[in-house]
Amino acid sequence: MIGMNANLSTHKLRAGMVGMGMIFDETYRPFFEQAHREGVYRRDFGLLDIELSAVASRTGSRAVKYRKEAGGKIAPFVSFAGADASQKLLAHGVDAVCVATPDDRHFESARLAIEAGKHVLIEKPSVLTLQELDTLDQLARKHNVLAKVVYHKLGDPDHKKLHTHYVDGNFQHVNNGYCTLLEPKSISGSQFAEWIQGRNPGTYVAVHYIKLIDFTFGSLAGRASDGKTDPSLARPANWRLARITCNGQRGIVGPASGNTWDSVQLQITYAYPDGREAAFDIHTSWVTPDNFPGYVDQEVQFRFDNGVWTAHQRKRGVEMTIEKRTPGELKITPNHHYNGSFLEPWGERSQRGYGIEIIRKFFEEVAYVEFAGPPALRAERLQTMRGLTYNDVSADRNTVAIVQAMEAILERQAKGEPAGVVEVNGSRGGLVLLTPGRTEAAVLYAPRV
Ligand SMILES: NC(=O)c1ccc[n+]([C@@H]2O[C@H](COP(=O)([O-])OP(=O)(O)OC[C@H]3O[C@@H](n4cnc5c(N)ncnc54)[C@H](O)[C@@H]3O)[C@@H](O)[C@H]2O)c1
Numbered sequence: 001m002i003g004m005n006a007n008l009s010t011h012k013l014r015a016g017m018v019g020m021g022m023i024f025d026e027t028y029r030p031f032f033e034q035a036h037r038e039g040v041y042r043r044d045f046g047l048l049d050i051e052l053s054a055v056a057s058r059t060g061s062r063a064v065k066y067r068k069e070a071g072g073k074i075a076p077f078v079s080f081a082g083a084d085a086s087q088k089l090l091a092h093g094v095d096a097v098c099v100a101t102p103d104d105r106h107f108e109s110a111r112l113a114i115e116a117g118k119h120v121l122i123e124k125p126s127v128l129t130l131q132e133l134d135t136l137d138q139l140a141r142k143h144n145v146l147a148k149v150v151y152h153k154l155g156d157p158d159h160k161k162l163h164t165h166y167v168d169g170n171f172q173h174v175n176n177g178y179c180t181l182l183e184p185k186s187i188s189g190s191q192f193a194e195w196i197q198g199r200n201p202g203t204y205v206a207v208h209y210i211k212l213i214d215f216t217f218g219s220l221a222g223r224a225s226d227g228k229t230d231p232s233l234a235r236p237a238n239w240r241l242a243r244i245t246c247n248g249q250r251g252i253v254g255p256a257s258g259n260t261w262d263s264v265q266l267q268i269t270y271a272y273p274d275g276r277e278a279a280f281d282i283h284t285s286w287v288t289p290d291n292f293p294g295y296v297d298q299e300v301q302f303r304f305d306n307g308v309w310t311a312h313q314r315k316r317g318v319e320m321t322i323e324k325r326t327p328g329e330l331k332i333t334p335n336h337h338y339n340g341s342f343l344e345p346w347g348e349r350s351q352r353g354y355g356i357e358i359i360r361k362f363f364e365e366v367a368y369v370e371f372a373g374p375p376a377l378r379a380e381r382l383q384t385m386r387g388l389t390y391n392d393v394s395a396d397r398n399t400v401a402i403v404q405a406m407e408a409i410l411e412r413q414a415k416g417e418p419a420g421v422v423e424v425n426g427s428r429g430g431l432v433l434l435t436p437g438r439t440e441a442a443v444l445y446a447p448r449v
Pocket residue numbers: 018019020021022023024056057058059060062085086100101102103105109123124125150152191192204
């Protein structure tokens with residue numbers, strides 16, 4: 001029997017997709033196909049039809065290929081290509097826009113979409129500077145829409161459990177840790193060859209762990225002094241970002257003296273009010289051999305006053321070998337939690353995982369704002385969804401600050417001035433770059449971070 005409060009209305013959200021590359025294929029495509037097949041239902045907003053209405057990309061070739069392959073798995077969609085593809089997509093009429101272009105092109109597409117009054121979901125990293133982040137956040141407030149970022153690692157069950165333990169006070173006071181994420185050479189050599197010039201693997205993948213650290217250990221909002229969680233005690237994190245430094249290597253993807261990086265070691269330091277500090281090292285690369293046993297090597301370790309947490313995102317217990325197929329086409333140590341395709345016990349083929357769930361969550365948030373109650377209370381619902389710090393752009397400040405600092409330090413290193421450090425919220429400004437041998441400080445961002 002249907003409960004008294006069930007919402008039986010049917011609503012529709014038209015989605016626009018900007019960028020149809022690897023991540024579209026891995027996570028957005030399975031989500032849109034699933035939503036097309038089954039709809040999305042929640043008692044508070046009712047039955048939701050989500051339709052991929054329009055896509056925008058550079059050449060349009062992948063859209064043509066996808067349309068052909070998808071057959072009836074998706075409703076007909078319009079494809080726009082070329083320099084003004086995003087504008088055409090917006091003019092076509094969509095309610096929400098997903099931006100999955102290369103990271104140095106997120107800002108422009110996201111800005112246009114928000115200005116057109118669309119809810120926006122941006123792939124990580126959201127944008128590359130705090131100036132851009134401020135603009136998107138201000139525009140989202142002005143146009144009363146959501147602006148959110150995809151950080152799917154927060155949805156990994158192991159990371160959710162780490163966060164739960166920390167908020168519940170089982171792990172107390174994080175002091176330091178390391179994270180590593182190594183991508184295969186095929187990423188830098190072929191997948192991203194078109195846009196890799198001047199880029200680095202830190203911006204591309206360290207952001208996953210920057211966000212994990214900043215969110216997991218910085219979100220002690222709601223934790224009472226006895227370690228129990230009390231949402232009514234919501235308060236800002238009790239630590240602050242203090243310093244960022246990094247180092248990088250070149251010579252494989254591009255020349256040893258150029259500005260395209262093979263690997264990056266980043267260190268971020270936070271300060272607690274009592275003078276103690278916490279520091280984290282994040283190592284990234286996109287030149288690991290393609291015959292590596294897992295697609296990406298991902299590992300973390302965090303040390304607390306009273307414990308240690310170590311997690312391996314690919315060695316989760318499965319190890320397999322198939323003659324002539326591993327580790328090329330199939331991997332020896334696969335991660336089935338992120339995004340796996342399965343034959344369910346009931347005979348159905350499925351593709352599921354936290355990489356897909358996190359996209360569904362965004363559409364649920366949009367549906368909550370638009371449909372989960374009377375229009376007069378929309379502003380309140382919008383505010384509630386904005387308050388979700390795991391994905392709102394307003395809560396992405398530290399992550400973007402670290403990316404901006406890392407890129408500025410690498411730019412200096414490429415000019416022959418290595419070993420820079422960026423000071424956060426010091427007397428000279430919000431983000432201030434200092435390099436040995438230079439007396440003057442460069443202010444990257446003047447307001448407080
Ligand atoms: N969440 C994750 O784990 C994850 C994994 C991979 C990539 N990403 C992110 O997704 C984004 C895209 O990565 P990818 O691997 O899909 O890249 P890709 O190179 O495979 O695809 C990029 C797509 O963007 C399109 N494009 C480029 N410039 C455009 C423009 N100005 N307007 C419209 N379309 C444009 C291209 O035509 C292509 O379809 C990046 O921000 C990346 O960091 C996230």
